[in-house]
Amino acid sequence: MINLQIPEAGVVEQHVHLGGAVPIHRLYEAAVDRGIRLPVQSYHEFASLLHRRRDNSGTLERYLEIYEVAERIQSGPQAVRESVLIALNGAARTGGSLAVDLEGEATTPDKQQLPIRALELRFNPMKRNGNGIWDLDRVMLAACSAVNEIRTAYKGNLKAGLMVCLGRDLPFEENLILAKKVARWSEEGLPVVGLDLAGPESSNSLKDPARLEEMAELYRLAGPRVGRTVHCGETRAIDLETFLQTVKTLQPERIGHPLTAVRAYCENEDASGLKLMAERGITAELCMLSNLLTGAVQNIESYRTILNAFDQFGIRYTFSTDAPSLQKSTLAGEIGSLLQSQAVRPEQIEQSFETAAQTTFLHRLVH
Numbered sequence: 001m002i003n004l005q006i007p008e009a010g011v012v013e014q015h016v017h018l019g020g021a022v023p024i025h026r027l028y029e030a031a032v033d034r035g036i037r038l039p040v041q042s043y044h045e046f047a048s049l050l051h052r053r054r055d056n057s058g059t060l061e062r063y064l065e066i067y068e069v070a071e072r073i074q075s076g077p078q079a080v081r082e083s084v085l086i087a088l089n090g091a092a093r094t095g096g097s098l099a100v101d102l103e104g105e106a107t108t109p110d111k112q113q114l115p116i117r118a119l120e121l122r123f124n125p126m127k128r129n130g131n132g133i134w135d136l137d138r139v140m141l142a143a144c145s146a147v148n149e150i151r152t153a154y155k156g157n158l159k160a161g162l163m164v165c166l167g168r169d170l171p172f173e174e175n176l177i178l179a180k181k182v183a184r185w186s187e188e189g190l191p192v193v194g195l196d197l198a199g200p201e202s203s204n205s206l207k208d209p210a211r212l213e214e215m216a217e218l219y220r221l222a223g224p225r226v227g228r229t230v231h232c233g234e235t236r237a238i239d240l241e242t243f244l245q246t247v248k249t250l251q252p253e254r255i256g257h258p259l260t261a262v263r264a265y266c267e268n269e270d271a272s273g274l275k276l277m278a279e280r281g282i283t284a285e286l287c288m289l290s291n292l293l294t295g296a297v298q299n300i301e302s303y304r305t306i307l308n309a310f311d312q313f314g315i316r317y318t319f320s321t322d323a324p325s326l327q328k329s330t331l332a333g334e335i336g337s338l339l340q341s342q343a344v345r346p347e348q349i350e351q352s353f354e355t356a357a358q359t360t361f362l363h364r365l366v367h
């Protein structure tokens, strides 16, 4: 596709959600198999409902709407284990192709041009315990056993680790349980390498200092063994002041879609968000297609401005797919589109591969 210097060890993908990484037909089959009630009558309707497109997304809230369906299907230890296996196998299998078909299979010859050899997979176990039917520890253990099985099956050629997402849309008490468990799971040597905060930014923007302090407490409780990232600033629900306070208080090493900082610089010449990220050496996790689908970024060409702003301030960034199966995309395809539209220069992509290898939380895996 592209004349890029690909690292010999392959590419690390840092930002993929389990809810978006299982092909739609696999979700449908699992739902039928387990007798899960669905909001639609046919596979065609199901596929159309779950496929994330501009016409059924447009905002982060709408983009996230159907995750609840995927989460319901992925609930319970058995379903979680299966989902993790499918997601990791899928990343390895489609990594080199530019596009996938409706079923999530590679449509271009799989030459492994962009081999994904390491994946950080994130999910919220609390949204997969069937409102308390299943034991949270068993849900997590099932996910971890899938990661370990993959490690063995791929003879070490596919590295993987799990990240736990707290939910902006969950009550404090549930996030508290999750944070404490993250500390324990990681101490027990399970492949849990990171902590994240996800969900609609508008449901808990952390603008209220009391809510932010609560969240900071959870970030502390997660313990010393996991890396910290946070979805922050994808939408305008997070204003610059909230962005700055969130970064200072939660102290993440990486941030998912920190676009508030870029907007403030480009629209109001306020560089404080970018300066803060630079001072603290925070890496930006960027997901091109999902940003377009949620309307966080208007068009692909805007990435030129975004990346140039990061470069200007010496902020490092990585590229990921976010939800490859629901968007029907691959990392190679997204990077190919960025290059084709001349929104990025090849050396920016090459640098992002190096950054992803350097800043991955997979270094925290206990061997």
Ligand SMILES: [Zn+2]
Pocket: 015, 017, 198, 231, 256, 322
């Ligand atoms: Zn995300």
